Amino acid sequence: MPKFSRTRQLHCFKCDKPLQEAVPGTLQPSRGTDWQASGNYGSTVFDPSGSPQPELLVISICDDCLAENAERVHLFIGARLATIEETKKKFA
Structure with missing residues (x-):
């Protein structure tokens, strides 16, 4: 079963680098x-289809x-x- 973080601290999903909130109290x-x-x-x-509450x-x-x-x-x-060239240019 996957482990899910329940902390408010943001981390990059790929490299796990800690990230700061751009606006305090947001994700x-x-x-x-x-x-x-x-x-x-x-x-x-x-x-979560069929869940009684929205999920x-x-x-x-990270950039x-x-x-x-x-x-x-x-x-x-x-x-x-x-x-791919346009995408790479966008993220350069």
């Missing part, structure tokens, strides 16, 4: 992004990890999937 990291999912049909770990999974990823892994990001510009 918005400074020098990073937060990612939210209310469920995913394909997940065997997190799919939201939130993870943080360094985003930039270092730009080729693994699916960036949409409008309705168009950006090329």
